[in-house]
Amino acid sequence: MDAVSARAGVHRATVYRRWGDVGGLLADVLDAAGEDAWQPPDAGSLSGDLAALNHEIQAALTAQPPIVAALIAASFRSEKADQAQQRLWEDRYARCEIIVSRAIRRGELPSHTDARRLLVAATAPLYHQLLILRTTPDPRLPEHAARTAALAASAGAFAEPPSSGGT
């Protein structure tokens, strides 16, 4: 809040009056981040689209200064920021579902594919490595995680309904 008031050239109390607390400020930042025209990459194949998406995620999570990582970390500490972060995730994953519908149209995936589960499987290893395990970023991980999810998808991992439990 101090940095924001200093940068804006206003009194600290003005910032608190506008946003209440850090959580309210962060919630507005997160909501503003969702009001863009971002669309997932279109590389012409499922694994290409997922790899390009993962490269964007890895770049965002390893950027300096670490704005995205700091917003995610801050959302652990504020209910308001947490809810805004959840709205942003929901919006981003919903926009990404077109990756799966394009793959279905191309005949790469069965028509009853759970898009959200596939997208979470493809992207989760990046968030896990970079935010939770916090190991050194692996430049091959975006491709690897994309390829793993695409292979699993081809093997029927995200087909639904699972009806009789078949592959």
Add this chain to the structure above:
Amino acid sequence: MDAVSARAGVHRATVYRRWGDVGGLLADVLDAAGEDAWQPPDAGSLSGDLAALNHEIQAALTAQPPIVAALIAASFRSEKADQAQQRLWEDRYARCEIIVSRAIRRGELPSHTDARRLLVAATAPLYHQLLILRTTPDPRLPEHAARTAALAASAGAFAEPPSSGGT
């Protein structure tokens, strides 16, 4: 720190003298957590082992009070806790590698399988859903994520060296 000093019946200053700050206290908690005899489940198959492991992870991350989730969240705020958390992750994933070596011995996986990448792929969706996306826990997710990783593994997703970029 207040709760710890109250529970121990000592002065707040005594707790600070012992641990320096909250990060030091959390680091000791995390290091103590790693000094157990925990071994990954042995269910007789790769997907069974991964599913049982994921059930343990989901139970830990959704337990009340949310001790594991709180420790992970706290590790974002303290360098010392972060390093202790990283030691704990490294130890846990290293112990889990036996799941992959058993699967190789059974002939379920090629002998050159990257155990760590397979284990991260199998478990990452749980951490992502429960800690980052914070959606309602899905009781089917432990099985789904395990099956997805096992299917990808059978399709060669974690085989290494990738030599000529095969599969």
